[in-house]
Amino acid sequence: MAETLLFNALREAIDEEMGRDDTVFVLGEDVGVYGGSYKVTKDLYNKYGELRVLDTPIAENSFTGMAVGAAMTGLRPIIEGMNMGFLLLAFNQIANNAGMLRYTSGGNYKIPMVIRGPGGVGRQLGAEHSQRLEAYFQAVPGLKIVACSTPYNAKGLLKAAIRDDNPVLFFEHVLLYNLKEDLPNHEYVVPLDKAEIVRPGKDVTILTYSRMRHHVTQAVKGLEKKGLDPEVIDLISLKPLDFDTIGASIKKTHRVIIVEECMKTGGIGAEIIASINDRYFDELDAPVVRLSSQDIPTPYNGKLETLTIVQPKQIEAAVENMVALKV
Amino acid sequence: MVQERTLPQFHAPAAQIAPEEGLRLYEDMILGRFFEDKCAEMYYRGKMFGFVHLYNGQEAVSSGVIKSLRSDDYVCSTYRDHVHALSAGVPAKNVMAELFGKETGCSKGRGGSMHLFSSEHNMLGGFAFIGEGIPVALGAAFQSRYRRDALGDSSADQVTACFFGDGTTNNGQFFECLNMAALWKLPILFVVENNKWAIGMAHERATSQPEIYKKAAVFGMPGVEVDGMDVMAVREVAQQAVARARAGEGPTLIEALTYRFRGHSLADPDELRSKAEKEAWLARDPIKRFEGYLLEQNLADEGTLKEVRDRIQTRIDDALTFAEESPEPSPDDLYKYIFADE
Incomplete structure (x- = not known):
């Protein structure tokens, strides 16, 4: 058992899955050299290189669509929304393409991608950075929506989300990143569909x-x-x-x-x-x-x-x- | 009539093309034209529904670009996607069946005219909202580079051709993706089919710089304009762009000056385009022009060309029969394809 902070549990999940499957990559704003705004991707850039931990320009709708195209052609992207509120700028790509394209294409393509990042009301961050977005996405067909809440489930659920063949919106909470918990030393995955x-x-x-x-x-x-x-x-x-x-x-x-x-x-x-x-x-x-x-x-x-x-x-x-x- | 741009000159005889390659291009253009004519007929006879956007007049662009690709390259299209799908190798019968909403359609009857997909043919889709296909195409191109440079697969040199119209070039996704493609040297061709009109919005009324190819320069990307009514000219610039992309030298923006011979969609009354403008462009019909070229250069004779037309007409007729006789999707499958593991 090792005492682990929630943000590190997420980092371990990404690191383990990137090691396990070389089609898994991370993209988003400041995920690479900077290591992520909440340090969920710290040092992964040095370990996996600039293509697998891809720093994107500030272009949410376009880099989300790019992840959809990469997922359609066999990669497994993990998008970090620096703040999940920014996903409003990518709503079209998330709804029309990540969510609906498999159905609209009659099963021609699958979209194995994870969109993760901090959401929820923090401490006096103001309206735009304190969004409660999960319900906005609830009606979109084809999306799975998951919210983690402890270091244990954060790690196990993120690993399951990365392995899932569908687009998964993965909500973390901005005030939970520093929760601590003893995590097992052995590998584990927590199923996405179980309360x-x-x-x-x-x-x-x-x-x-x-x-x-x-x-x-x-x-x-x-x-x-x-x-x-x-x-x-x-x-x-x-x-x-x-x-x-x-x-x-x-x-x-x-x-x-x-x-x-x-x-x-x-x-x-x-x-x-x-x-x-x-x-x-x-x-x-x-x-x-x-x-x-x-x-x-x-x-x-x-x-x-x-x-x-x-x-x-x-x-x-x-x-x-x-x-x-x-x- | 809006001020016409001077079309760039291209001297086709200087370009080498084998007779069989010429006929392959001709056949592809005829396939596109005949298919769309049949769609119009079926739409007006109430056999086809929804918004149907036809490609008549623009065939030189689809054929010139896509026939310069390999079969493992990727194609990404818009709502005006029938002919791109056909050029990419999606069988006419499966495209026609899709338009009839049948289970045998390339999208199993779930997509329709604006949502043609075929993973087998690397057809990434018809995307119905303006600009949304560009990031998806960028993702396919990123994937090729990822396989080559992150995974060390030297055979991963696939190129992506991304088609869109003049109206799209005022949308943020266009600029965002040009930036990323140039930044990361992705193997992609951005092919603007500038047909001068976004439904009723004339290109010059929508943009501060109507010469779209010039917008590549700020991204440090080659931008070329080409006569989109001349398949030999389109082919020439496409081949150069594909070679650059495949060699890892990055993206190209191609602006093909073209014209749609019908309204925006079959629901468009097409009242704003002047008769003089339409006539001027009809006189440049890319199929007639290419026929003339093939004959002049002794690459084909009248009999051979007629044979091609007859063969394609038979294929269209067969596609129609196939579509009409195919079953509709089962109501039991209403929820099929929502998730990948079901």
Whole structure:
């Protein structure tokens, strides 16, 4: 076991996969000589050379399309979005080409590519650098969307994403890069399509992902002291959703709270609620509650920013209310 | 009528071409022309749907460039992609079946006119949005260089030909990709088919520098203009550009001055282009011109050319029968091809 920071876990995943498969390469802004804005590609340029760790000009839509073309012709690109917000500039290539081209081409081409980088609300980075984008991409056919949350799953999921033959949007969270965890010394891969049961419980199912997992974990400490026993599930895969795990939990607890960092309108939680209504309505003892961030551009002011995203106390209160059936 | 540019002079007799090579080019141009004429007929008879953009008039560009490539080179096209696909070797029957939305189409009936793909023929696609194919083509070219220089595969000398129109050259992806291609010396040909009009927007009204080939200079890239109605001229510049790309000397921007003989798509009333302009360009029909050249140079006689036309007409008729008789995709396969591992 070796104590590893999350950004280093990601770096190890990339390094191991580049060593294992020479068609894997990294491209993006400042990924090479600079080593990545969050040092996820530190020193890989020296190890693998300038073509395999390719510093691109600031041209997001074009270098994303270039990765699509490289993937169509047999390479396995990993794009680093210096900030995932910049992907808005590449939306056409991600949606029309990475996402849809396999279908539109009648299966002529596959697009094995990973688009990864920091997303989420950081500390007073302002609206454009504090985006909650996962829901924007949710409706695009052909994309897989994954959010990592711990050093362990970050490494194992990124390795799985690199080996996947489909385009994977891989969300990291800007405030989680320095999380530490002991990682196994042996190689491991974490499947992309399985949710993770963070804490088994019986009173209520809490569905969450990315940084909100850690807010939920904080809230659970308070709830445990009050004698409550929530089940916490980290969704991991935001598309497709793992309804095997979600459904099994609902059949056990009959109550669901969704805690997400994305915006409420058209969010991941909105989709989950609709799907739960379709599949498990009869299992529910109470309407599903969702705690989402506010439908506003992330404000710069620290107090307003705190109000924008869900805080542990709110989660605690929501669980207590629900268990008391005061939903 | 917009001010016409003086077409660059090219003296074809100076170019060497074997009779069989001349006939190969002629056959490819005839294939493109006859195929598109059949598409118009089928569209107006309600057999073909969606937006259909025909290539009539521009055949010298597709044939001149793509027939200068090897079969393992790559071709990337736009929404006006039927003839590029045909030149790249995608069988006419599979292109026609695609336009009929059939399972036997080159995109299994899922793509349609603007989304022709064939991995077997390294046809990277028809891309329907302006400019979006250029980065994809750049990626294929990067892949060739990656295999050669990062993986040490000396046989990886494939070249990518990327086609797009004059309107696209005002889009950021054009400039971004020219920059990266020159920066990394990628084996790619940027082929602008300047047909003077982006639907109803005249080229001169959309751009501050109408001479597109000159835009290569700021990237330190060779830029050449060529008479896009003369297949021998297009072939000559394409061969030079392919040789440079294959030798690792980087990209070339080719501006082929050409004209579409029909509207932007079959849904376009084509009211803005003047009669005088259309007549002036129709008089330069690249197929008639090349027929004249083949005859003058004694590379073929009338009988041989007629034989080619008859053979192609039969192929088009067979393609039509094939398309009409082919099955539609099964409703059970509605979700097939979303993900690669399903």
